[in-house]
Amino acid sequence: MAVEWTEFTITTLLKYSRAPGFVDLPMWVEVAESAVPGSAIVQFQIQSDEPHPDLQVLSVSPPAALFQTPIINPTDIPDLYIVQIMLNSSLDFERVRLYSVRLGIATASSLVQQSFHLRVIDVNEAPECETQFQFPAPISIICTASSYLAKQVCLFAGVEVRVPEDVSPYEPLYTVPVRDLDENDTISFVISEVLPASSLGQFQIDGRGKITSDQAFGYQRGPKDFSLSVVVRDSQGANCSGKVRIKVLKVFTPPLDFLLPVQNVSVLENGGAGDFVTAVQANPNISAVFYTFVKPYPPYKIGPEDGIIRTAYNLDLEADRTLMRMVLLVRALSVIENRSGTATITVHVLDVNEHPPFCSPPIILLTVPETTEVGRSLGTLTCVDVDVNNRNVTLTLIESDLSLFKFRLRSGQLQVNNSLDYDVEGVAANNFQYEAVILATDSGSPALTTEVQVLVTVLPVNEFDPQVVAPLVLPVLEDAQRGSVVGVVTAVDRDWPFNSVRLSIPGGDPLFSIDPIGGQLYLRAELDFEEKQVHTVRVQAVDFGQDTDWTNQRTSATDITIQVQNVNDNAPVCDPVSYESSIFSTLSAGVAIVTLTCTDLDGDILSATITNGAAVDRFQTNGLSLSSKNVFSFVPDGVYDETWYEVTVKVSDGKFSTDAVAYITVVPWTTTKPTTTTTTTTLAPQVVTVLMEVWNPESWFVVVLTLTGALLLLTAGLLTWNILARTSVQQIKDQPEVLLRDSEQTTKEGPGSDESEKRFDGKAQDPVSGRSYLFSSLTGERRWLDKVAPAPADTHV
Structure with a gap:
């Protein structure tokens, strides 16, 4: 569309720019081939701050002295000039139809160039008859005059054809020489007048201008001279005319022969x-x-x-x-x-193949989006060859490796053959441009070619959604510190530039935050496996910079599962922490006395270990159950075990531990068989477990209370031991005779007697007196083996 330049627009333009340049030079100028030399073909304006701008016609293609020196006239606007380009010679559509003209404004420091194209418009031209054929009669002689001279001049004006009188009918007498410069025009021939008039129907002319006679000539009996007026017309009515004089020759001698007629x-x-x-x-x-x-x-x-x-x-x-x-x-x-x-x-x-094909446009420059559909036309290439016999032009598409199979040619149309993908590294390395060459080849020998460069630049279109890829499940230890990286979320996008994605957590998250570019998922608060083992974080991915429209973004959201890994960070908890139990002394070894009630929030396997003094050898643990290693001994005349025990048990999960205390009271239960033959029935042991509720005071109070209780228990233990020790000594003093009698009886019966073997099946030493004795594992009965003199009355143990 032509730009309408107003005085205000031009004045404003010149106000801000004084550099020489073309203002309104059109790109295309159409001129009829009938334009006469000296006529103006184009008028435009230039700007220059020089008083006499130097505008030159730099080149004309194809070369021709086509233009006069440009006429430059100033205007009312400073630095603005009107330029007229005048024809210097005639134009011929049939010879050259298109000229490319390059103009230049020369200054002392630069040369500003601009081109325009001159398209020659075809104008119908009258056929051109041969000069001698259309030679007119003198102006002073009128052919209708009655004078003999006038008739002779009119009769013989034009071309003369001599034919022998014996020429055969319908044999070509003459062919009217004519040419029509217009291409593909139709020419017709008409005999408008024949002299003498009596011979009007004798002569015919065909569509090629060939004149024949349907009658034989007679030199003696018929006219010897004929004048034919011929009019030549083209399809638009333009014409030329002339005369043909046919002179009949008398045949009286043979004609001259040619070696090759x-x-x-x-x-x-x-x-x-x-x-x-x-x-x-x-x-x-x-x-x-x-x-x-x-x-x-x-x-x-x-x-x-x-x-x-x-x-x-x-x-x-x-x-x-x-x-x-x-x-x-x-x-x-x-x-x-x-x-x-x-x-x-x-x-x-x-014809000699001397001109390569001329193609329009000479180069194809296009910018299209990458989503341009397959089959879409990118333009039509028109190539012609001015050579007469080599007018057939073949177009061949030559593609580069990057552009292979991307384009196709269909009847001169350049079409998209495959998707013009923007999102390819090779395309990015080539400035997102697909290149190809269309080779136009004529039919001459040797063939001449013209190359038309094809440069198609693709624009990005955001086609693909960003995707968050695995891992979508991230393990993290529950003791992870605040600010530590839980894992890295990776997002990909197939649009170029690849993986141009920002990550975010919509609405935020109290436990986690994410680096929008790197994808590092950070921990904002402490985790607790015992409180919650799995957390879900929704991560949103938004791409950017992948479309000519920066607002065209694609979004996707993906749930990331955070699995909290358990860490042993909780000590075992026993509830209660102290236990009381009363048992009979006859309780079998290995039978559970107390079972601790302990749990671990981490779910670890708990183990129990006895940690205090003599109880280590007296008791044992099986899992969280406490039992004795052997039965208790409370024989009046034999071994007498403790009746009250404080057992401290350490419960551990492998990393942390806690202590529980068991207070065990042993009730003596004697099952000794009497010396008589009376059968004694042994009662089954009965275990009585007493559970007490424990008050859980402050830590300092527990420490003070524990120390005080320990001192009291120690004092009570010492007193109890002193009392038992005195009682044992006194019993020994009171029963020497009995033991002696038993010993004597044993001696009488003999150590090897059957009765002795049946009654006693074991031997042991009393820990208090140091004396040895026999005992029965079935009845618990004991018998001393050595005699001891009674101790003095004032003896103290």
Whole structure:
């Protein structure tokens, strides 16, 4: 669309820019080929701060002295000039249809250039008849005059054709020479007048201008001279006309013979003036023969003496296509013998492939989005060849490795053959441009080619959603510190630039935060496996910078599962922490006395270990159950175990531990068999477990209370031990005789007696007195083995 330049616009433009330049030079100018030299073909404006701008026509393609010196006139606006380009010569549509003109404004420091294209518009031209054929009669003589001279002049004006009287009917007498510069135009021939008028229907002319007679000529009995007025018209009515004089010759001598009366020869165009065409030669037995053309043939000339036909000027079929085929009538005349003959030479001018195809546009520059659909036309390439016989142009698409199979040609249309992907590293390395070459090849030999560069730049379109990829499950230890990296969330996007994604947690999260670019997932608060083992974080991925429209973004959201890994950070908890239990002394070893009630929030396996003094050897643990290692001994005349125990048990999960205390009271239960034969029934032991509720005071109070209780228990233990020790000594003092009697009885019975073996099956030493004794594991009965003298009354243990 042409820009309308107002005075205000131009003044404003010049106000801000004084650099020389073209203001409104059009890109295309159309001029009819009928334009006369000196006429203006284009007018435009230039700006320059020089008083006399230097505007030059730098080049014209194809080269031609086509323009006069540009006319430059100032305007009312400072530094603005009007320029007119005038024709210097005529235009010919049939020869050149398009000119490219480059203009330049020269200054002392620079040269500003700009081009425009001159398109020649075809104008119908009248057919051109041969000069001799259309030669008019003198202006002073009117053909309708009655004078004899006027009739003779009108009769004989035009080209003269001499035919022998014995020429056969319908044999071509003459072909009207005419050419029409307009391409593909139709020419018609009409005989408008015949003189004498009595011969009006005798002559005919066909569509090629060939004149024939349907009657035989008679030199003696009919007219000898005929005048035919011929009008040549093209399809639009333009015409030229001329006259043909047919003179009938009397046949009284044989014609002059040619060695080759008919020849068909071919020559190449652009051979230059004087290029050899062919030679004619009459009968060598006839002397003094001269050669001439029957009529003028401007492109050719003939040697009168030797009959050699040469070109009169350079034959260029692109400039004059009528030269392709021309029939030359050559007359050989013997003046001595008054004989003549005619030879027919048909000359074919062969086209030389000298012009490569001309393509429009000369380069294809396009910018399209990467989503351009397959099959879409990117433009039409038109290529022509001005060579006459090599007008067929073949287009071949040559693609680079990057552009392979991306384009296709369909009847000159450049179409998309495959997706023009923007998101490829190779395309990015090539500035997102696909390149190809269209090779236009003509049909000449050798063939000439023209290359048309194809440069298609693709624009990005955001096509793909960003995706968060594995791992989507992240393990983290529950003792992870605040600010530590839980894991890295990775997001990918197939749009270029690849993986241009920002990450976020919509609405925030009290436990986690994320680096929007790196994807590091940070811990904001402490975790507790015992409180919650699995957390879900929704991570949103938003791409950016992947479309010409920066607001066109794609979003996706993915849930990331955080699995809290357990860490042993809780000590075992026993509830209660102290236990009381009363048992009979006959309780079998290994039977649970107390079972601790302990738990671990971490779910670890707990183990129990006895940690205090003598209880370590007296008791044992099985899991969290406490039992004795062996039965208790409370025989009045034998071993007497403690009746009260404080057992401290350490419960551990492998890392942390806690203590529990068991207070065990042993109730003596004697099952000794009497010396009589009376059968004693042993009662089954009964275990009584007493559980007490424990008050859980402050830590300092527990410490103080524990220390105080320990001191009290120690004092009570010492007192109890002292009392038991005194009682044991006293019993020993009181029973020496009994033991002695038992010993004597044993002696009487003998150590090997059956009764002794049945009653006692074990031997042991009393820890208090140091004396040895026998005991029965079935009844618990004991018997001393040695006698001890009674201790003095004042003896103290």
